[in-house]
Amino acid sequence: MIHISLKRLLLKKEVSFIVREIMALLGTPVFVQDSEGRVLLGNAGEGCFKNRHPIKLGERVIGWVNGGERALVLASLLSYLATVELEKKAIGREALEKYKEITLLYDITEKLTASLNPKDVAQLVVDQAKRLIRADYISVMLINEDTGMLEVVAVSGEGGCYTDVIEALTGIKGNVVHTGKPEIINDILSDSRYVRKAIGVSSLMCVPLKVKDRVIGLIIIGSRERINYTAEDMKLLSALAFQAAADIENARLYDSLKETFLTTIHTLAETIEKRDPYTGGHTKRVMNYSLAIGSELGLSEAELERLQLAAVLHDIGKIGIRDGILLKKRKLSFKEFEEIKMHTIYAEQILNHIKNLKKIIPGVKHHHERFDGKGYPEGLQGDGIDVIARIIAVADAFDAMTTDRPYRKSLGLAVALEELRKNAGTQFDPDVVKAFMKAYESEKLLSKEADTDAKHINSG
Template identity: 45%
Template sequence: MKNPNPFLKKIISRKNTAKILNDMSARLNIRILITDAGDNIIADIGRDGEFGNSSNSMVIYPINAGGDEQIGFVKGNEGCSLVASIIDCVAEIESDKRDLTSELLSKYREINLFYDFAENINIRKDFNDMAMLTSTQISELLNADSILIILKNENTGLLEVVFKFGADAAKYAPLKPEDAIIPERVILSGRAEIVNDLSTDVELARILPRRTGSVLCAPLRIQNRVTGAIYLIKENPIAYTSENLKLLMVFSSQVAAFIENGKLLQNLQETFISTVYTLAETIEMRDNYTGDHTRRVMDYSLAIGGNLGISGEELETLKLSSILHDIGKIGISDSVLLKPGKLTDEEFEIIKSHTLLGEKILKNIKQLNHIIPGVKYHHERYDGKGYPEGLGGGDIDLMAKIIAVADTFDAMTTDRPYRKGLSYDAAFSELKKCSGTQFDPAIVDAFIEAFPDIKEK
């Protein structure tokens, strides 16, 4: 007999779940037998209760975890149907939490990798060192077998592999005509491409109809000119996504900058901002109605900061804080985050936790510790009635007070499934009405004064 299903056993063993099951067994005078899919007994509750008046009256109810896969069964009389429904619900919630934790860890890993890349590429003076660092990071993130950095020879017009990475990469250098088809297309169009099944690529299939595998290819763009491409190859087909392609494009833009001037010192901050913005957009893509929210909040925040005389490193801190102000929403379930109607009190508490989740994520990245106050406190109120700590007035971080105005203004003027966005004038009236209670009056005044310049951009 195999060991009991650990996931189901964990759910049933929890104090609250066990209490509910024992109470139901006692109140209904029924015996509740819970087994996993392999018929291992997880719990046998109410042994003195009854299954029914005969063996034929035992009913078996499946337990699912938010999908079609059965992870176990509840056995008993008809009264056990409610028990099975409760366990189903708990299992689905636990499964969602596990998925969200996995997504959170994945995004955290991406942030760390990107920051390491942005920090380390600055000290690379040699092209091969830079290319090795880039290829190692791409391979780790995107599971590539071979990575090629390809440049177009300005004299001959031919494509040349200037760097190759991976055990099988040598077979692609020099490029054969069939291997050059996709990079040539990307360089000519200037548009990145995903091909998840090479046998479906019409142009390539004419030459190699049985070619299999998947590729990502992003252009190397220098001063509005495409001079080459980064070509990622997976020998066996894999389901790459547009998010994967966007990540590759972040790398390709930095490789292009290095090739152009060999100096990335002045571009380091821009590299990191671009990376962080990409990750923020990934979170934002979960909600179709918040398109460009991150960019607008950043623009509004920087305009306010500029009007208040903020500059230099402090302005960069404001920029990063505004881009990542909602990073904690990685850990919020879609069923709550994307709910079209009014949230329940419990759901609102879950939403509110994104500020603390954001703090938790950023605490583990030493280089981003300085932006935690702006991320954590952007839902505090000037009158002390906000969250997560109920800070007020001058106790609230300046970056957070700026982001609060920018974030609220964008929320008010953006269409949602359940309401039309306010006009700018109506939103300004709301900001003024809440000035001194929800918002710092100086921040509201600075935003209203700076807004005409934002519209002109």
């Protein structure tokens, strides 16, 4: 509630001037008291007055003007000025609240737009809703397009709140999804559609996440105590939902685009493998080994993504190698080996045409460089070789040693590990070999499939 102090009002320069002028014009002694009888203006000792006029703010008396009958003018004026002051304050407070809301929404919009993962966006929505509206429970549910069910993707609140909760489109939530209109239910227990769940809220607000006219999910806010969510609260949550829906949809589109891209890349890699039945599964294993080494080395998300793509496409250049050489079962001649080496250069030429893959060229082109500078195609050395290429070199060699080749059987795990150790510092980056061994020991390295393959090779 906004408070108006009569004392402070009288201290205002313009008010004090007018009041003193009027008091002088009245020509009789006048004094002003606050509601508790304290004299604020004039001299109470100048006489005893029969007339006491209230200074009112609405129905509330905030003070008195004591004087003759004509002193009523002053009481009316002060009542009026107090009312104006109250309105001014109310407008100011409302403007401040609005400003705070707008700043908060702007802040949220900026954060949301910056995120490209649907779950991250949903979690941000939950965190920001907490700042905007009073609630014990907040969740974002999205409709799974395949199952048609509502899934909790982000949640905040104590006890009984879980992600991965799946619900059918029934009850209050189902209604909001079907109508596309938000709902406030301040007394949920008296709502026949309510099915009591572990979250146990008494008041609830449910706002749809809409993209154009399509509802893609909901934001649900609840309070354990019964409170009155207002139309203002709903407006605020709807503004948040409007922005959130667009960003969640964008993040989902980005995700599916990325998936399509990755599928295309894997298909491309598989077509190369199909030419050589001996290398079946090689790409996938090299990718798994590389990622295990990469995480052991603490690479960032972006670097791991680059590593994954480069590992999958490391031998893409073999498209340009003739079958007669690529599939040859006997040892390659010097000239033939020179031709095989060209796959690193062909890879660069292919990847150069694809904008999104240019960044992986150093990782792919240099996966046959050696740490001591004796590799190909450029004879790069040490840190001069992209770390992605140094990782793939170890993963590629390990897989080659632990699988059967046209010209020899698998060397077995123990020999392969020893070879890596022996060649750390010459052929391979010693830090990468160390990371490989660590990942291997912690069993992070061998995926189930790779493990089975390796065991199979050993026993065979």
